[in-house]
Amino acid sequence: MGRKRTKSGKIRLAEVAELAGVSPITASRFFRNPEALSVAKRTRVESAAKELGYVPNLAARALASQRTEVIGVLIPSLTNNVFSDVLRGIYDASEGSRYSIQLSNTRYSILQEEKLLRLFLAQKPAGLIVTGIDQTAESRAMLEAADCPIVQIMEIGPSPVDMMIGFSHYDAARAAIAHLFAQGHRKIGFVGARMDPRVQRRLDGYVSAMKDAGLFEQRLVVTTATPTSVTLGGALFTDLLAHQPDLDAVFCANDDLALGVLFECRRREISVPEQIAIVGFNDLEFMASAVPTLTSVRTNRYEMGKTAATMLIEAIEGRRPEQPVLDLGFKVIERQSSSSRQSDNRPAVSAGGAPNKMVALPSSHD
Amino acid sequence: MGRKRTKSGKIRLAEVAELAGVSPITASRFFRNPEALSVAKRTRVESAAKELGYVPNLAARALASQRTEVIGVLIPSLTNNVFSDVLRGIYDASEGSRYSIQLSNTRYSILQEEKLLRLFLAQKPAGLIVTGIDQTAESRAMLEAADCPIVQIMEIGPSPVDMMIGFSHYDAARAAIAHLFAQGHRKIGFVGARMDPRVQRRLDGYVSAMKDAGLFEQRLVVTTATPTSVTLGGALFTDLLAHQPDLDAVFCANDDLALGVLFECRRREISVPEQIAIVGFNDLEFMASAVPTLTSVRTNRYEMGKTAATMLIEAIEGRRPEQPVLDLGFKVIERQSSSSRQSDNRPAVSAGGAPNKMVALPSSHD
DNA sequence: AGGATCGTTGACAGCGCTACCAGCAACGAC
DNA sequence: GTCGTTGCTGGTAGCGCTGTCAACGATCCT
Structure with missing residues (x-):
């Protein structure tokens, strides 16, 4: 075809324009706002571009x-x-x-x-x-x-x-604690890692809910700045138990910690939820699959x-x-790990936030 | 300072050059190859750039x-x-x-x-x-x-x-199976999901190891194209058990599946490793924390x-x-889920590949 | 019919930077 | 002293594309 090419061997807009029989600027417009072209030119540019395998140079575009x-x-x-x-x-x-x-x-x-x-x-x-x-x-x-x-x-x-x-992480934590209250739990511990601002707000929600019920005690809270992990969940729970042996529930700032707590309970032969209830946060996939299945706060990530x-x-x-x-709200997904001591498992959920039309919202989940 | 600015309000290289009292091209060189400048000009350009808060325009650079x-x-x-x-x-x-x-x-x-x-x-x-x-x-x-x-x-x-x-995913799978053989297992199932090329090669490794031992049977293998999950691990294992009730070990193509298998065993009250051994793949963090702890093939991701x-x-x-x-090799990390029936837990590991920073290849390549 | 308006097109002039090559001083070898 | 070297510096000319503005014909209104 003998088209002249740039050094790099790449096709430029000018070549496309020439083949299409239009000016470069018209070809340029085709890629940015095709509606602005007449149908005839639009199709001409389109096929020229396709024929030459044109790919725009983003750097040039950005510069210009x-x-x-x-x-x-x-x-x-x-x-x-x-x-x-x-x-x-x-x-x-x-x-x-x-x-x-x-x-x-x-x-x-x-x-x-x-x-x-x-x-x-x-x-x-x-x-x-x-x-x-x-x-x-x-x-x-x-x-x-x-x-x-x-x-x-x-x-x-x-x-x-x-x-x-x-x-609202704050509201979500409060909802989790409310759920535990509803199941009859009182001595509810908090386990948190990393303690970034969002985890901190979950802690704040926990604290406020506990204080509202007159149940807050500082030694119910165990946190660390260390990045989270399943293993860490077990370790923090161990710590918590040492300070507060008569615990009846744990709210974990995330699901990895919750899984770690579950494993630790198993290791110590603490039965879940009979002796201790567990609630996680985020509702990762494995929560529904664990034994017992783990309650969590679903977030729409x-x-x-x-x-x-x-x-x-x-x-x-x-x-x-x-x-x-x-x-986007949240939703407490109740599972076996926190189901009521008396009744078995009625699938109560409590949701929060302001569902909105732009997205299909929590109500439609699970 | 009255410097003239581009429309966008940004400082250009030319301004830096002017303040430093050098040509633009010299300033440009400073950012790409400072060694090429005399020390005097280098420091002049450097301080000018800092003073003006110059940030290079990447698009222009890329274009030029x-x-x-x-x-x-x-x-x-x-x-x-x-x-x-x-x-x-x-x-x-x-x-x-x-x-x-x-x-x-x-x-x-x-x-x-x-x-x-x-x-x-x-x-x-x-x-x-x-x-x-x-x-x-x-x-x-x-x-x-x-x-x-x-x-x-x-x-x-x-x-x-x-x-x-x-x-080598192939070698890694073979090593996992060899480990199970060493622990006395014979009826070893394979559970795999997604079945991308790497999982496929793990399966190939499993098949070859089993065939080498004269133990391969098609119904020991359960796979699906579905993306992997913990829940899926339980489901595939259920399938496997249905076809092969006298299974004594499962090799899972990844750790999520292994965790799912573990939970399913717990659900069915199958004791691990006494009745069934489990080996996963990748050695994710939770493997060391599960109860029992789960054997896996560590990869250096x-x-x-x-x-x-x-x-x-x-x-x-x-x-x-x-x-x-x-x-980069791999390493079978032996944990409770596959520890020998007779002895308890000697921490045997078998490694493969050449886990070395800049050196030669493993002997074992096919 | 005349003028205004709209839709479509193109010419021109850069965007901010660097490749290329030329120039110039300092230096050493003969 | 002359001629290359070497090391540093600067001038020129774009990189490929788009913003701006002007021009054009077609369409519409009164």
Whole structure:
């Protein structure tokens, strides 16, 4: 064909335009806003592009248009399977769109987050997804000054930077404790690891529920800054028992800990739920499969990621959601590990949050 | 200071150069190869950049230099915690380097992989990390024609595209079965889900080991294409028992399945390991914590990701490793779930591959 | 029919950076 | 002293694309 090529051997827009018999700028428009072209030219450009196997040069586009098609995502951890669910949702929602995901790991450090934020913002991302509501003042200022849509995920709070999607960890913990109260438990311990802001708020919810009932005691709480694990759940529970041998229930800040507690109970031949009830948090898949099955607070992690990315993309393209703050709620899934001592297992659940139309909500789960 | 700014309000290289009293190209060199500058100019540019808070425009750099500083990563799943460990290694290794990670999910489809590969390659990545050795012919051709370093991860095989890091799933499965044989087990079932190429090779290893011992029977194998889960482990095990009630051990293609089998045994009051031994694969954290503790084949996932990214970056910068194929090996971690019926628990382990940082290959390759 | 409006198209001028090559001083070998 | 070297620096010319604005014909209204 003798087309002239760039050094790199790649097809440029100009070649496509030439083959299609239009100007480069018209070809350019085809890729950004095909509706603006007449049908005739549109099909001509389309087939020319296909024939040549044209792939746009994103760097050139970014340079010329002064913006990128990158969605920055800041999450505190890659290990935690809570985030992998959220991420999966984000990636799923971004697939098929023109936007690509740029992921960075803050390692639970808001200083690191600030640094990464500065880096991201310098590249003019199309949008940003950040975790939580506990940014540094500097980060907060940067976010507010940013000229792109932003979604805060994982929790909801009083003053969103822009959009926000999550649920109340505080309320969720309170609901878990209320459930245990309803089952007749009184000496309810709390086991928590990592103690990031969201876990902290679960602890706050626990404390307030216990205080409301006049049952709070400091030694019912065992926490550590160490990253969570199943093994750690066993260790923390051991600690808890040492301080409080007459425990009748444990609320674990996540499911890994709960599984660890379950195993530890088995090791010590403590029967669950007869002697001690266990409630976890997140409702990971294995909770329903354990023996006994484990009660947990279901959170809509995948949905959270997916909806966050969807909202963000909509906003980037100018269609801002009428409802910028979305509470995805939670649901206490009662299973054997906390079922009532007297009756067997009526499948009571208590849900929280404000279900909303943008997503199919908790009521429809399980 | 009255510096003139670009519309976007951002500081450009030219401004830094002006403040430093050098030409733009000299300033540019500072960021790419500081050694090439005289010490005087180097410090001048450095302080000017710091004073202005200069952040390079990556799009402009990519356009001008005809290459990006992006490492493309193609993995089949974001859910699977095996990959999240690998990813964590990759991200850790990329941190502090100039390269950023671009992640894409092939969803276990080699057609999808081919499509993503085409997309990636068009953007001239600095390097590529791809999962496994089972690409389509077209993908393979693209990879071979690519002018950037490439690392294949997760397994090793005969003809690397470029670099390769992983271990032999086949040998690992054989080692697991050998361990069970050593413990006196004969009727050993296989439970597998998803059945991606790596799980398939584990199955192949199992089959060959069983055949070698004259113990293979088709009905000892239960697999499904369904994605793996703990619950599924229980279900597949139930199936297996139905076909083969006199089973004395189960080799699970991953640890989630193994946990599911353990729970199912508990549900059925089958004692582990007395009646049935269980061996998993990957050695996830919870295996050591379960009751009984669960034997598994340890694989070096984090290290795999980290080393892959490190090797790749080295290669990008022109320092190719002297050993482009790395076998990270595996290790059978014996725990209670498969400990010998007669003796109690001597901590025997059998390792495979060459768990070494930069050295030779395992003898055992087929 | 005349003018206004809309939809469609193209010319031009960069976006911010780096590849390439030339220039220049300092230095050593003959 | 002359001629290469070497080491550092700068000028020029784009990289491939899109924002802006102007121009054009077609359509619509009064």
